[in-house]
Amino acid sequence: MVPPPTMMTRKGPWTEQEDLQLVWFVRLLGERRWDFLAKVSGLNRSGKSCRLRWVNYLHPGLKRGRMTPQEEDLVVELHAKWGNRFDRRWSRIARRLPGRTDNEIKNYWRTHMRKKAQERRTCSSPSPSSSSSSNGPPSELRVEKHDGDSVAEGSAFTSGLELTDDEVKGYTMDQIWNEIAASESCNMECPPTSSSIWEDKSESLWRLDEDLRISNPPRV
DNA sequence: AAGCTCCCCAACCGCCTCAGA
DNA sequence: TTCTGAGGCGGTTGGGGAGCT
Numbered sequence: 001m002v003p004p005p006t007m008m009t010r011k012g013p014w015t016e017q018e019d020l021q022l023v024w025f026v027r028l029l030g031e032r033r034w035d036f037l038a039k040v041s042g043l044n045r046s047g048k049s050c051r052l053r054w055v056n057y058l059h060p061g062l063k064r065g066r067m068t069p070q071e072e073d074l075v076v077e078l079h080a081k082w083g084n085r086f087d088r089r090w091s092r093i094a095r096r097l098p099g100r101t102d103n104e105i106k107n108y109w110r111t112h113m114r115k116k117a118q119e120r121r122t123c124s125s126p127s128p129s130s131s132s133s134s135n136g137p138p139s140e141l142r143v144e145k146h147d148g149d150s151v152a153e154g155s156a157f158t159s160g161l162e163l164t165d166d167e168v169k170g171y172t173m174d175q176i177w178n179e180i181a182a183s184e185s186c187n188m189e190c191p192p193t194s195s196s197i198w199e200d201k202s203e204s205l206w207r208l209d210e211d212l213r214i215s216n217p218p219r220v
Numbered sequence: 221a222a223g224c225t226c227c228c229c230a231a232c233c234g235c236c237t238c239a240g241a
Numbered sequence: 242t243t244c245t246g247a248g249g250c251g252g253t254t255g256g257g258g259a260g261c262t
Contacts, residue, residue, distance in 0.1 A: 011231080011232070012231080012232095013230075013231080013256085014230085014231090032247095032248085033247080033248095034247075034248070035246085035247065035248090036247095046232095047247075047248080048232085048233095048247090048248080048249090049231075049232080051248070051249085052230090052231065052232085053230090053231085055249095056229095056230070056231080057230075057231095089251085090250075090251065091249080091250065091251090102249095102250070102251080103229085103230080103231090103250095103251095104229080106250095106251070106252080107228070107229055107230085108228090108229095110252095110253095111227065111228065111229090
């Protein structure tokens, strides 16, 4: 027996429609109670998935694009300092790099250090006592700036899926944030897109939000 | 033009932590 | 004090695009 689609939690790349929905509900409910948010939003996603999408991609403070040389230096420096001694090192480092996420730094580190390790392997004479790449890099290790390439914003958006609405197609993150700005200017009167779920739930959500504020004030 | 390789990064998984009941 | 569930984190994987042959 295959459960009906509505019972399945969706996985894989997020669509623009889902992003819009998530952004809207995060603004409505705040960055908490992700499981609850996932349920009431009508997104067929887990709370974890929603949180990850928000933190790593949709959060307004995020920088896009390649790391600057200064950021690269800082990552190398902080990783040398904390890399093998602390839990949560990536989040620690990320906190020192405004607009960068732990995931981004982690990806950066893996890519560049793997490359670096390969370079070292080919350039230096092989020594049996040399440590594996799982160990932290020496503090003098510098990340070389390499050829830049275009960073495709929203490259995870694949064509189609169940998205068929022409209104949604062609949205970029800039446009999404324009939508948010616009919705703020109209005092959050309406969700960014028209959908039955908005009509079904939007009114009760205002009440839910109020209830949450009373019964569950945000942590400090 | 087609195939291959490499790089980047979004997203999932599993474990851990911690707050609230 | 213990239990439970939500959130947070690090490790890992897989897809897509760009560059190269």
